[in-house]
Amino acid sequence: MKIKEIAAKKMNTNKFIEEKVREIRETVGDGFAINALSGGVDSSVVTALGHKALGKKLKTYFIDNGIMRQGEPAKVAADFKKLGISIEVLDASKAFFSALKGLTDPEEKREAITQTFYKKIFSGLVIKSKAKYLLQGTILTDVDETVAGIKRQHNVFEQLGIDPQKAFGYKILEPLIQLRKDGVRKAGRGLGLPEGMFDRIPFPGPALAARVIGEVTPEKIALVRKATAITEAALKDIKAFQYLAILHNDKVTGMRNKKRVFGNQIEIRSWDSLDARSAKPTRLSFDILEKIAARITKEIPEVVSVTYNITTKPTSTIEAI
Numbered sequence: 001m002k003i004k005e006i007a008a009k010k011m012n013t014n015k016f017i018e019e020k021v022r023e024i025r026e027t028v029g030d031g032f033a034i035n036a037l038s039g040g041v042d043s044s045v046v047t048a049l050g051h052k053a054l055g056k057k058l059k060t061y062f063i064d065n066g067i068m069r070q071g072e073p074a075k076v077a078a079d080f081k082k083l084g085i086s087i088e089v090l091d092a093s094k095a096f097f098s099a100l101k102g103l104t105d106p107e108e109k110r111e112a113i114t115q116t117f118y119k120k121i122f123s124g125l126v127i128k129s130k131a132k133y134l135l136q137g138t139i140l141t142d143v144d145e146t147v148a149g150i151k152r153q154h155n156v157f158e159q160l161g162i163d164p165q166k167a168f169g170y171k172i173l174e175p176l177i178q179l180r181k182d183g184v185r186k187a188g189r190g191l192g193l194p195e196g197m198f199d200r201i202p203f204p205g206p207a208l209a210a211r212v213i214g215e216v217t218p219e220k221i222a223l224v225r226k227a228t229a230i231t232e233a234a235l236k237d238i239k240a241f242q243y244l245a246i247l248h249n250d251k252v253t254g255m256r257n258k259k260r261v262f263g264n265q266i267e268i269r270s271w272d273s274l275d276a277r278s279a280k281p282t283r284l285s286f287d288i289l290e291k292i293a294a295r296i297t298k299e300i301p302e303v304v305s306v307t308y309n310i311t312t313k314p315t316s317t318i319e320a321i
């Protein structure tokens with residue numbers, strides 16, 4: 001079935017929210033639904049929309065997969081608490097790291113995260129809660145890129161001909177599926193979310209695993225997490241669409257304490273884009289870039305080299321895997 005796009009420019013935000021609230025209420029009826037909040041723009045907006053529609057009939061979990069950004073689980077739970085929405089945080093990091101062990105292929109890594117999330121962790125919660133519906137923040141760009149075979153997004157099933165009811169035992173509701181990122185932000189604003197929440201830079205479903213080239217281990221995640229925190233702090237005011245740090249698999253020779261050492265490389269990317277379908281590298285000043293490199297190499301002793309990506313999307317993608 002062809003999805004009818006709602007362009008952000010033409011979107012009537014209040015009407016969109018009213019319609020989606022009504023649709024969610026009608027579909028869920030007397031039953032109840034659950035959803036998983038990742039703290040990203042899409043899942044935050046879908047959580048707010050779902051709570052507006054269902055109130056206590058929606059149970060929201062934050063699944064800590066161990067590959068989130070620094071301090072993220074606690075911050076997200078606290079932010080939503082302020083909005084009167086209570087979130088249950090569940091530590092599932094062991095399950096995710098064991099599923100990722102030994103995998104180096106990007107699509108296999110994504111698939112391992114998908115399977116661990118839906119089959120191992122989330123379907124267990126659905127069964128326990130007896131919810132029949134899962135609310136999810138899939139957007140149109142996710143669908144387009146999956147159908148085009150550019151990337152296997154972790155949250156697109158129906159478009160791939162997979163029935164989540166058969167595969168996982170529940171139905172998926174995707175109220176944001178007609179929107180792109182700019183439309184989702186408008187909906188977030190319309191729902192009264194604080195600016196800092198819906199206006200965050202996008203963050204991918206596979207989290208920091210999308211930024212580790214090669215095998216994902218707790219040590220590599222810890223490293224890319226630190227580099228991410230430094231990069232985000234340095235670029236928070238530049239108004240780019242998205243910026244990130246990537247940990248390379250290959251090591252390079254560098255120097256520490258006047259000795260040659262074989263160390264890690266971090267690649268910084270910063271993107272100007274409207275909807276993530278295409279993107280250009282941000283023309284960052286050399287001052288900013290040098291400051292990022294200096295902080296990363298000072299605060300992360302394993303890193304000896306920092307580079308900046310100057311490619312457009314396409315041919316690059318925004319994330320590394």
Ligand code: XMP
Binds near residue numbers: 145154203204205317
């Ligand atoms: P790429 O790397 O494909 O990313 O150019 C396009 C946009 O999508 C985000 N991204 C994802 N978002 N699940 C998501 O919800 C995913 O699996 C995923 N992979 C990439 C990425 O951060 C960028 O904004």
